[in-house]
Amino acid sequence: MNNDSERLSRVRMIADYQFGKGTGKELFPDGSTFQLSRTKRVRQVLYSGKRIATARAKDGFFTLSIEGASIVHRLLPGKKLRVVVSDDAAPFVEAGKTAFAKHVIEIDPELRAGEEVLITDKKDRLLATGQLLLSPSEVLALDTGAAVDVRVGTASKREE
Incomplete structure (x- = not known):
């Protein structure tokens, strides 16, 4: 996996599983960017230069920034x-x-x-x-x- 559209699809899937169906697309809109680890795994997901979420190394689930939390709060x-x-x-x-x-x-x-x-x-x-x-x-x-x-x-x- 090396292109951003594949990464975006993957992080949206994880978010849908973790926070509920449909949250992935809202949490990580088109144009989201990624900060990768040395092993090319997604570490952080950013939108407009702001961190939305960070992937936990132990399980791949997300920890939310306040921006990310407010999106999830609005949706759920x-x-x-x-x-x-x-x-x-x-x-x-x-x-x-x-x-x-x-x-x-x-x-x-x-x-x-x-x-x-x-x-x-x-x-x-x-x-x-x-x-x-x-x-x-x-x-x-x-x-x-x-x-x-x-x-x-x-x-x-x-x-x-």
């Missing part, structure tokens, strides 16, 4: 891929701090530990993106410990 209905945190935790999560289990008030029950998630407030305002550390049932059952390892918050993005 209701509570899909969402971890909803309480109002008192929202400013900290938005600043890029860890989301703790005791602050989670709602969570998509279909999520699995290790998945990329969107963290929102009660009004479904995107606060951050990160990796879920526990299963949804564990998150809701526990009063201590980290629930989501926040990768980047929307507030930390605004300060750049």
